[in-house]
Amino acid sequence: MKRGLQKEFLALLEPLAPAIQAYVRHLAWNPTDIPDIFQTALMNAFQKFSLFQRGTNFKAWIFKFVTHAAFNANRKFERADREDENIADTHPEAAIEKLEEDLAYHDLLHHPEILRGLMSEKVSEAVIALSPRRRGIFLLRSVGDCSYQEIAHILDIPAGTVMGELYRARQELRKKLTAYVQENRLIRKEGGHELP
Amino acid sequence: MSCLEARQWLSPYFDHELEPTRQFLIEEHLEICGSCREVFRRESQLEGILKGSLVSDAKTQAAWTDAIQALAVQPAKTWSVSIAFASIAIVGLCLGSWIWIQNHPNYAKDLPNDLEKAAFKSHEKYLGGQLPLQVQGVSVEEIERFIREELSIKIQLPREIPVAEMRIIGARPCHLAGVPVAYIIYQHSHEPVSVFAMQRKEAHWFQQLLEFKSKLWDSEISYHKHGQSISIRSAGDLVVIVAGYVPEEITRSIARAFSKRSFSS
Numbered sequence: 440m441k442r443g444l445q446k447e448f449l450a451l452l453e454p455l456a457p458a459i460q461a462y463v464r465h466l467a468w469n470p471t472d473i474p475d476i477f478q479t480a481l482m483n484a485f486q487k488f489s490l491f492q493r494g495t496n497f498k499a500w501i502f503k504f505v506t507h508a509a510f511n512a513n514r515k516f517e518r519a520d521r522e523d524e525n526i527a528d529t530h531p532e533a534a535i536e537k538l539e540e541d542l543a544y545h546d547l548l549h550h551p552e553i554l555r556g557l558m559s560e561k562v563s564e565a566v567i568a569l570s571p572r573r574r575g576i577f578l579l580r581s582v583g584d585c586s587y588q589e590i591a592h593i594l595d596i597p598a599g600t601v602m603g604e605l606y607r608a609r610q611e612l613r614k615k616l617t618a619y620v621q622e623n624r625l626i627r628k629e630g631g632h633e634l635p
Numbered sequence: 636m637s638c639l640e641a642r643q644w645l646s647p648y649f650d651h652e653l654e655p656t657r658q659f660l661i662e663e664h665l666e667i668c669g670s671c672r673e674v675f676r677r678e679s680q681l682e683g684i685l686k687g688s689l690v691s692d693a694k695t696q697a698a699w700t701d702a703i704q705a706l707a708v709q710p711a712k713t714w715s716v717s718i719a720f721a722s723i724a725i726v727g728l729c730l731g732s733w734i735w736i737q738n739h740p741n742y743a744k745d746l747p748n749d750l751e752k753a754a755f756k757s758h759e760k761y762l763g764g765q766l767p768l769q770v771q772g773v774s775v776e777e778i779e780r781f782i783r784e785e786l787s788i789k790i791q792l793p794r795e796i797p798v799a800e801m802r803i804i805g806a807r808p809c810h811l812a813g814v815p816v817a818y819i820i821y822q823h824s825h826e827p828v829s830v831f832a833m834q835r836k837e838a839h840w841f842q843q844l845l846e847f848k849s850k851l852w853d854s855e856i857s858y859h860k861h862g863q864s865i866s867i868r869s870a871g872d873l874v875v876i877v878a879g880y881v882p883e884e885i886t887r888s889i890a891r892a893f894s895k896r897s898f899s900s
Contacts, residue, residue: 445707452703460691460699473695477702485706548677562688580650581686587652606646612685 448488451497452481459505461582465566466575472512480508499589506575506593513571544617565615569608576601577608636664638671645678750841751865753811754878758829761820768820771805778806782817782832790817790832790873793892798885800824811876814840821889828879830889838874843867855890859883866890 452459467473484504491500566574575594579585587605591598641664647653648661665672691699760766770781775792782790785808792803801823809818809831817832838844843856844867857866864883867876868890875893877886 449703449707456699457691460695461689464691464695465689470694474698474701477698478705481702481706548674548681562685566689578689581682582689587647587650602647602652605650609646609682613681 444488445485448485452501455498455501458583459501462502462578463505463509465563465582466506466509466513466578468513468567472509476505476508476512479511480505483508496589496592498583499585499592502579502583502585502589503593506579510571510575544613547613547617547620561619562616565612565619568615569611572596573604573608573611576604577612580605636660638664638668641665641668641671642674645675648675649679649682749812750843750867750876751863751878754829754831754865754876755863757809757811757818757831758827758878761818761827761829766807766809766818768805769807771820773805775803778803778819782806782819786815786817788817788832788834788873791871791893791896792819793889793896796821796889796892798823798888801885801889812840816876823879823881823885826879826881828877828881828885828889830893831876831878832870832873832893833876835869835872835874844874855887857883857887857890868894870894870896 463473463476464470467476480501481504484501487504491497566577569577572594576590579590579593580587585593587598587601590596590601590605594601641661644653644657644661648658651658653661665675757766769785770778773781775794779790779792782788801821804820804822804827806817806819809816811831811833814833814837819830819832821828821830854869855867857868858864859882862880863878864881864886865876865878866883866886866889867874869875870893873893875890877889877893879886
């Protein structure tokens, strides 16, 4: 009977494997914790699998175990969750205005392909620099393709918080990447000529 | 809806998380506002590139594979371990039982006549030189001491047996069907007579001796057949078995002498 449960569990897990791998890859503070995170999450999930109600959301269910294992592993490294002070979070309109006035960001927006040229390490660095909760929310959305409701369930937070935090996470990432692009002069403007 | 209002909902719009009314209003605005339409398009492209950068790597994939394999193997391992342990336990049990049965064959066999067979088997071995005595040519007291020290059997050997030409030869430890006994060899007119003395608590191993457990000191079994005589008698805390190719009165006399000795001391 256990073999049958195992088969069923692995069958449900298989299509989610790439997303879970990418999620943990960028959520874990220390890459050496990744094997333990997978082992812990999968073992715990399988032990509870008999309690999982068939037909309900397996993706949200398994991501909850993965997130819990990752957050536990990160606990010894993570700084306290904090609100970003640079972006006004109470007045999103003001934040958008500020960002759009930023020429560097404007350039990045017009040449998003520049990011393709960046080592994925730089993007990862920017993601890892996010606070734990924002990082989790952003990754669950970006690589996990989870809905706001699913993210709220996985992280045990209100759906409204998901929306606000995701917005702030995206802003923060764009800010960091814009700064990197600017510092490394990946876009140059000389006499109005823009490099492709 | 203004451009500012539209753009503030850019994030949930991309995620298809807007309520229908707001979704409709934004789409309506995007149809008429080329600037916002361009911003939305580029933001969507940027988001796609960001998402595309956040992939797994070979190490993470390997770690995932290991975790899946560990999960797949674990129940089988547990099962195999259980089977292995069960097998070892069964083999151990069988082996232990075999060893125990070898030492106590009567437990698994038909009990009647086993004592007779066992006694004469040892007698034949002695006659064939396969049971050399460990003490001989010494006094009765020394044989008693030897038996007490070697077998922890407290035995009182008769100082005389009312049978002509009867003498004690020697003794050694022995066993009857796995039951430890003191083996004393007497000789009657050059014919060896085997005397086996076992502790009464071992008597239950032999069907013939079961009655000895409850009966009094004058319990006796004695018979002669096919040239073999055997006499069995209780002697205090001991049961004495006398066997030989001698007349029955010889074995009976020896047995009674042991019994008398044990109750006179």
